[in-house]
Amino acid sequence: MADANGGLNIRPMDQFEVRPLFGGDTVGMFTITNVTLWMALAVVSVVLLMVVGSRGRALVPTRSQSVAELTYSFIYKMVEDVSGKDAVRFFPYVMTIFLFVFFSNVLGLIPFAFTPTSHIAVTAVLALAVFITVTVLGFVLHGTSFLKLFWVDSAPLALRPVLALIELISYFVRPVSHSIRLAGAMMAGHAVAKVFAGFAAALGAAFFIPILAVTALYALELLVAVIQAYVFTILTCVYLKDALHPHH
Amino acid sequence: MAEPNGNAPGMPQLDFSTFPNQILWLVVTLVVIYLILSRVALPRIGSVLAERAGTISNDIAAAETYKQQAAEAEAAYNRALEEARAAAHKVIEQARADIQADLDAAIAKADAEIAARAAESEQKIAAIRESATEAVSQVAEDAAQEILTAFGVKADAKAVSTAVAERLKGGTA
Amino acid sequence: MEGDLVQMGAYIGAGLACIGMGGAGIGVGHVAGNYLSGALRNPSAAPGQTAFLFIGIAFAEALGIFSFLVALLLMFAV
Incomplete structure (x- = not known):
């Protein structure tokens, strides 16, 4: 197993490094x-x-x-079904998010490519944009009654403050999970692919076993790339629905 | 597995010095995509889809109209056929009635002629029979007269004819 | 031996954190299995519920990814 350097020298995280394209070492704004x-x-x-x-x-x-x-009507129908008919004015916004995430994910699967959506900075901005849009929109459209989203009327009165606290926490966890899900899924897939590719280099004659594994993994990663784009978009629609119709 | 390489953080994702760069380019990218989509792509695709939906529903409506027209034409054809059939029936009926009338007239005429001829013939037959009876009685009288003369009996002509008439009547009766 | 006790602890912790991903696997399997059994009972209603299937899978999967993230942080960032 060991190569000349002694021990496996796989660096699965190197592929995520941000590098200047035209020389230089510092990454300025x-x-x-x-x-x-x-x-x-x-x-x-x-x-x-x-x-x-x-x-x-x-x-x-x-x-x-x-x-x-097909892409147009797929996202259009998703916005209409999940967020309601009045959410159609946010359709270009949702479409932008979907297409950006989709193409970043899929293009990142090209060998030696860089995946912007595997970076928490990128996904956090995307998720925060959704979070801020939804929160501001909710308060603009419904005023203080938007806060009823956290006050579950159907629960017994004694439980309501506890539920409100839980709802509040889960509301603020949304952008975190929204962004980390995408970045984590992308990062995990690429790191695993890199680790298996490193095995192929280290195994010598039996190199084809990890290569077969990488091939299978790539099929899975393509699926994950598409599903993560879909999930990111549909969660955006779900959050938009909360802002447009908070009394559900 | 990889060991942390010296002083640099192991995860490029947590290298905060690259964050401004990434966020800047992300925002630029998103704005560009948004502008492309909202200005060019989405209205175009939306209009194409709407146009197609309009064309399809128009075509379906046109097909519906044509179908209705075809049904009307068929109904008109059926009506015309029915009328023609009725007219033909009437003509046939008329012709049959005419023929019947002609036939009746001809039969009546023929009947009348036949009756007339029959009557005439009967008359003639009656006349012939009359004359024949007369001739027979004449012949019988003459024959009786001759026979009596031949026997040498002087017979009264009147008594002979009476006796002959008597016998003829008895013979025929 | 190079390294120190802290690094050893971090690596052991990273390995332990990966156990959490098994929980995510159970969760995702639960969501998908229940969707499938529901879909087999009432196939006509299944297509309308695929969105909820993916949302449920996403929520279950997110927690596994959190544990993966903790493992990565322990290995590379601590």
């Missing part, structure tokens, strides 16, 4: 880094799918156009 590159690629993918794909405006859609239309 405006440095062009691999984060910039892969986010730009996500933007390019979005443009290719949603703008170039739908360019024909054909009545009978071409292949790329029907993929764009």
Whole structure:
């Protein structure tokens, strides 16, 4: 098992490092880094799918156009079903989140790629944006009656303060779990893939066993990438529903 | 597993010095995607989908209209067929009545002619019979007269004819 | 031997934290299994409930990812 250096020298976390693209060691605020590159690629993918794909405006859609239309109606229906009909005005917002998370996840599966959504900084900003939007929207639309979200009317009176405390805590845990779920799932998958790839380098003649494992893992990771994007989006819709209709 | 490499933190995710960079580019990316989607992509796809839904419902409505027209045409055809059939029936009925009338008239005429001829014939037969009876009695009288003469009896002509008439009557009776 | 007692404790703690992921596995299996048994009883209602299936799986999975995160933090950040 041991190679020349003595012991396995797998560094599963190196792939998540933020590096400047054009030389230099320091990462300032405006440095062009691999984060910039892969986010730009996500933007390019979005443009290719949603703008170039739908360019024909054909009545009978071409292949790329029907993929764009399927994505559109999938998210549209999700917003309408989960958050209600009046949430349709937030559809571009939800669509932005979905497409960004989706393409970041999927593009991150390319070998040697960088996955922006595996960084807690990125997902925390996404989740906080949702959290702040939802909270502000709730207070703007419903005023102080938005606080009834935490006051469970159907519970016995004695239990209500306790429940209110629990509801309050769970409300503030939302952005934490919302962001860490995505970052953790992405990070875990990539780290595991890297560890298995390291095994392949260390095993010598039996290298094909970990490679088979990595292949299977990649299929699972593709599924996870899509499902995490779906879950992130649908939770955004659920939180939006709480802001629009808090009395449920 | 990897050991922490010296003084740098092991998890790049917790390297707070890169946070401003990531957050800046994330915000830029999100704004760009949002603008692309809300300005270009989503209205376009939405309008295409609405147009398609409109076209489909229009086509369905048109098909419904055509179906109704076809049903109307079929009903009209059926009505025309019914009328034609009724007219033909009437014509047939008329023709049959005419023929019947002609036939009746012809039969009546023929009957009348036959009756007339029969009557005439009967008359003739009656006349012939009359004349025949007369001739027979004449012949019988003459024959009786001759026979009596041949026997040498002088017979009264009147008594002979009476006796002959008597016998003829008895013979026929 | 290189390293120290603190690092040993951190590695042992990281291993222990991974036990938590088993709990997430049980939770996810519970959600998916109950969804499947419900879907087999009433297949016509199943498609409408897939969103809740994924939300439930996501909530169960999040806790496993928390324990994974604790393990990572113990290994790399402490």
